[in-house]
Amino acid sequence: MSRRIVCLRHGQTLWNVEHRFQGHTDIALDETGQAQAVRAASLLASLKPTLIVSSDLSRAHDTALALARIVKLDVAVDKDLRERGGGAWEGLTREEIRARWPEEYIAWEAPDGEPVTEVAARVVAAMRRWAAQLDDDGLLVIASHGAALRLGICELLGLPEELWHTLGGLGNCSWSVLEEGRKGWRLLEHNAGTLPEPVNSDDIET
Template identity: 65%
Template sequence: MSDARPAREPGRRRLVLWRHGQTSWNVERRFQGKTDIPLDETGVAQAERAARLLAGLRPTALLASPLRRAADTAQALADITGLPVRYDRDLIERDGGAWEGLTSREIRERYPAEHAAWQPPGGETSAQVAKRVGSALERALDELAPTGQLVVASHGAALRLGMSHILGLPEETWERLGGLSNCCWSVITEMRDGGWRLAEHNAGTLPEPVLSDDRPDAGT
């Protein structure tokens, strides 16, 4: 029996991929991964400000990673729109294995070869993250009305790699997409043939430098 998904009804769906607000580990340049770190005061303010902007897009559905930094970011938009937030654990950040909790300097010094390849020992590969997050986005889009607008609150590396999956980009080109700054977002719109187009990337007014679990050379 085939497990292929049925074709979606053609439409004009819009997918907004929104990175969570700042955390103390972002500021300390620590690899967060699946560690559940909350927003700091700046991150809460960023989420509230971004939510006011994103509400103008009139989203019809909200989806989030269950990790607090993403869930609380999504809740800021839910508070304005009245939409419920659904959660999908497949939207959590890349498993950083032995790197979680370490600063970028500590990772470079202790794991030089792995850092050069950007492969955390005991963690996920980029391909694994792209498939996991991309599949979660595809499932959500299957449930979205043809004119629906879905906002997804998640994490820097997870969103960049999931976006690459949705756009059908070959793995060797994934690093050409820069990282997302805290509480900035990318917009992907549906094309007539059912494919997807990147309409905006790292949108937001005067974004701060990217402080993320993403590759250092992919977001600066």
């Protein structure tokens, strides 16, 4: 057996529906998001996770708690698993961002926001730190955010930055599965558990 990581994106929030940049702003799950978390938990519980960790933001933490209640585990919290910080963009819709910062919008780089390379570095450090606590056949569930998880996965897989865009986004309460092999980590599943709905995320590819 090999160590595995399940990267679980949080459930839906009102700001997801309104296409607002959430970033570090602490937005709660809406009613749909709560139901999504319960559904995802019922499916992921069958994988028998041995460790659960989440972002310190409530939308991710509450998603993790839905699983923790079923499998009788505690949820560790790690601030390094937060979403990408959006600076002045947080709380604004994509249309508002495009109108005020047309050039930055094209690059999807908030002038006072967090660079993607910094997000990738802190998220992958957290992923490695928590995975190191697993037994050889352990399963870690990380409840986090769309952009943060995608960037962390790309970094963990060793993809060069110019190819990060090739990995698509995660739907609300969908997940990716990584497994540690002899040559490092590999991606087994991506955006699993999703329905044919658009991905509403702070990420550029939405």
